[in-house]
Amino acid sequence: MKPSEHIRILGRGLRLLYEMSPAYTVTFLLEALVSAVTPYVPIWFSARLIDAIAARRPVGALALYAVLTVGLTFLLNALTAALARNAGAGIEELSQNLDWRYAEKAMGMACADVEDRDTALLRERIENEANAGFNLYALRTCAANFIHALVRIAASAVLTAAFFRAGGIPGWTKPALAAGVLVTILAGMLLKSREARIQNRFFEKLVDTNILAEKMGWFMLDYARGKDIRLYGMAGDLARQDLALGLRVTRERARAGIPASLLTSAGKALDFVLRFGVYLVLIDASLRGGVSVGSIARYVSCLTLLIAAATELVTTVQRTLVNDRYLQRYFSFFDIPNDMYKGTLTVEKRDDNEYYVEFRDVSFKYPHTDTWALRHVNFKFKVGEKLAIVGMNGSGKTTFIKLLCRLYDPTEGEIVLNGVDIRKYDYNEYMSLFSVVFQDFRLFAVSLGQNVAARTDYDQARVEDCLKRAGFDERESAMPKGLDTPLYKDFDKDGVEISGGEAQKIALARALYRDAPFIILDEPTAALDPVSEYQVYSHFAAIAGDKTAVYISHRLASCRFCDKIAVFDAGRIVQSGRHEDLLADPSGQYHALWTAQARYYTQPPTA
Ligand code: ADP
DSSP states (O other), X not given: OOXXXXXXXHHHHHHHHHHHOHHHHHHHHXXXXXXXXXXXXXXXXXXXXXXXXXXXXXXXXXXXXXXXXXXXXXXXXXXXXXXXXXXXXXHHHHHHHHHHHHHHHHHHSOHHHHHOHHHHHHHHHHHHHHHTTOHXXXXXXXXXXXXXXXXXXXXXHHHHHHHHHOSSSOTTHHHHHHHHHHHHHHHHHHHHHHHHHHHHXXXXXXXXXXXXXXXXXXXXXXXXXXXXXXXXXXXXXXXXHHHHHHHHHHHHHHHHHHHHHXXXXXXXXXXXXXXXHHHHHHHHHHHTTSSOHHHHHHHHHHHHHHHHHHHHHHHHHHHHHHHHHHHHHHHHHHTOOOGGGGOOBOOOOOTTOOOEEEEEEEEEOOTTOOSOSEEEEEEEXXXXXXXXXXXXXTSSHHHXXXXXXXXXXXXXXXXXXXXXXXXXXXXXXXHTTEEEEOTTOOOOSSBHHHHHHSSSSOOHHHHHHHHHHTTOHHHHHTSTTGGGOBBSSSSOTTOBOOOHHHHHHHHHHHHHHHTOSEEEEESTTTTSOHHHHHHHHHTHHHHHTTSEEEEEOSOGGGGTTSSEEEEXXXXXXXXXXXXXXXXXXXXXXXXXXXXXXXXXXXXXXXX
């Protein structure tokens, strides 16, 4: 990475830290500054105190030094503690805001990117790295350590400068002392960089294992899977796999820890040798009258702090440089562009409702696949029409809807709304045209009313009406708190568990509440009992009202009520028209599907 790139990334990281939590950023930097200067107060004043005692100064002066030493140290420590406390609360805010960024990004990302395996892995990786203390968290620590080290180096240099100006000290001792300090700093730097390299290698090597171990942990804890894990006796095997992953991480950490701790010990030994040398030089200088007794402790303490700060500075710079790679990866996730949001046109609000949608030679492949999920699809339908889509599993019905709703863009061809390519419309405005219930819809562990309205402040009467139209009114009246009843037990022990069919009805009510011009139902009756299913499709026209409705179903009988039926086969529309016309063609796919289903319902199964 070029130096300019390092500077760019650091600037961006620091700006982001400040944006995510301004008060916290200022607090932790201040804390670093105050804690850096704190030890110099007792060092300076106790040296003055000892010198004053040695010079037999009056008791008042001695008491003043004692009060200043203790009082100022107390004040600075109290200030550091207060700042640390605020920083502790601030880090909560920072981590919450940083977590929220992932969710915000996921919401703003194209569906194709969210589903993309590489993107998912990238997200998991950066989250894992953040948990291990890298990227923005490391930057935060590095920024604080950098200030801390710089302040200490400056303060130590100022407080030891007098030694190098003092007379009565043999000439060779000053360069010898300077050389000793320099050698210790350089050796410390080398040892620390070696140690950091070992630790980084360990982390790089194990990040994938960490991700797996974490996933495995969640997998075991997810209560929705608990039933199957029990039924199929999988717990033992899964636990063993989880344990093996954990053991691997522990073993590798221990292996990396041995050379790292040897290096730390070597650094410490060198530090003590130097400190011993400094004492000898200073005692000698003191005996010769070159330095005062009080200054001995001051110089030793300052030199020790100087060496530690220099090592800290080097370690911090090294860590920052390494962390920039992590930050680069972190930002690369948030920089994934979203082409979905390029359109700017507003969707025309037509009073006459004369919208039409047309697929023009549309073909589509899912990302990273080689097969066409849709191929040369041409299709036009008008607003207000009730369209049914039928076909075998995997024939492209859901994909057709996903493209219509712009969850994906066509690989070839275009989809137009009133003659304009849908990519040119403002994404959010275009999306607001559709109410969709996909097969894999999700409800949330919030109240029934909130689930239907998809917001906390909602029109109760309208929610009730939508639930009624979706056939959920009876079940709702049996719920203990009506619309306020929480679904599921994730957040509330009084939450109710609902069946798949009930969930489907709630999802249908949610689509109705949205009141968009298009209502799209993908297999809306798959989980319903035959009576409920009959109710949904026989009242489909009433449920959909004057909206444009697209209805995907396996059950051909439920599609008879639609104005138009499109028959999908292997990604193509092979037939379209009214039920009677399609059925009249005995060589058509629709006829084949219809007779296959009719036989299923009217004849006993043959052995
Ligand atoms: P249908 O709704 O008719 O059952 P789909 O539209 O869901 O069919 O699927 C059409 C084809 O696209 C199938 O071959 C399916 O395997 C494939 N497909 C569907 N979703 C994805 C996806 N997210 N990634 C890759 N391939 C997919």
